[in-house]
Amino acid sequence: MNKGLLIVLSGPSGVGKGTVCSVLRHKMPELVYSVSATTRQPRQGETDGINYFFKSRDQFQELIARGAMLEYAEYVDNYYGTPRDFVEQTINSGKDIILEIEVQGALKVKETFPQGVFIFLMPPSLDVLKQRIVGRGTESQDVIDSRMSVAAEEIGLIRYYDYAVVNDEIEAACHRIQSIVTAEHCRKERFLANLPEAVKTAASEKA
Ligand SMILES: Nc1nc2c(ncn2[C@@H]2O[C@H](COP(=O)(O)OP(=O)(O)O)[C@@H](O)[C@H]2O)c(=O)[nH]1
Ligand SMILES: Nc1ncnc2c1ncn2[C@@H]1O[C@H](COP(=O)(O)OP(=O)(O)O)[C@@H](O)[C@H]1O
Numbered sequence: 001m002n003k004g005l006l007i008v009l010s011g012p013s014g015v016g017k018g019t020v021c022s023v024l025r026h027k028m029p030e031l032v033y034s035v036s037a038t039t040r041q042p043r044q045g046e047t048d049g050i051n052y053f054f055k056s057r058d059q060f061q062e063l064i065a066r067g068a069m070l071e072y073a074e075y076v077d078n079y080y081g082t083p084r085d086f087v088e089q090t091i092n093s094g095k096d097i098i099l100e101i102e103v104q105g106a107l108k109v110k111e112t113f114p115q116g117v118f119i120f121l122m123p124p125s126l127d128v129l130k131q132r133i134v135g136r137g138t139e140s141q142d143v144i145d146s147r148m149s150v151a152a153e154e155i156g157l158i159r160y161y162d163y164a165v166v167n168d169e170i171e172a173a174c175h176r177i178q179s180i181v182t183a184e185h186c187r188k189e190r191f192l193a194n195l196p197e198a199v200k201t202a203a204s205e206k207a
Pocket of ligand 1: 010011012013014017018036037040071072073075080081082100101102103104105106
């Protein structure tokens with residue numbers, strides 16, 4: 001059986017990662033979502049275990065020390081990280097999983113899972129990005145300023161990603177991501193792995 005795809009979706013704060021993922025949940029119900037741990041405070045309406053596993057700094061450091069994190073990063077004064085076991089169990093069971101994480105963490109995942117599918121969600125412009133993050137109304141002015149200055153650095157790391165998807169319009173962005181996942185499922189390597197030996201040899205000789 002083929003392993004599931006490990007899909008990483010990154011992009012600056014406010015670009016629309018959360019919005020795109022919530023629409024994708026309906027369009028791609030078979031896709032599994034990794035729930036991250038974080039030390040940031042829950043926003044209104046966020047639930048522990050659904051949006052994030054909310055942890056104290058001590059608890060988070062204990063998880064790191066136990067090797068329970070596939071990756072983690074410090075982003076604007078808080079820790080964020082991906083619980084390892086859930087990701088490994090999901091892909092080993094043949095299901096696809098999506099991680100919505102920032103760039104430092106994505107680059108660490110790439111070291112462990114170079115075969116992952118790395119997608120960068122781009123804003124139509126930096127002005128639109130600022131309007132979205134301000135419009136969301138969840139962060140103080142200081143935090144918005146920090147996130148905007150991190151955004152420029154993050155966009156500079158796009159070269160490490162396999163795909164860039166502009167989130168100009170939510171439906172269009174989701175459609176692009178669905179197309180990427182479909183294309184990744186059609187990669188010849190996934191078929192070659194399951195071919196009978198004789199056919200596999202012939203197929204790789206011709207490749
Ligand atoms: N490295 C890493 N980054 C994460 C993880 N979970 C969330 N993030 C990223 O942390 C940043 C801040 O997340 P959050 O405070 O929820 O703000 P929002 O993404 O703007 O709604 C975003 O870029 C997230 O994609 C994780 O498990 N690991
Ligand atoms: N394509 C889009 N067009 C217009 N507004 C959008 C679009 N995508 C997201 N938004 C809005 O931008 C704000 C930030 O989106 P969010 O999903 O919270 O971003 P992120 O998770 O990347 O920080 C939200 O208010 C959301 O409704």
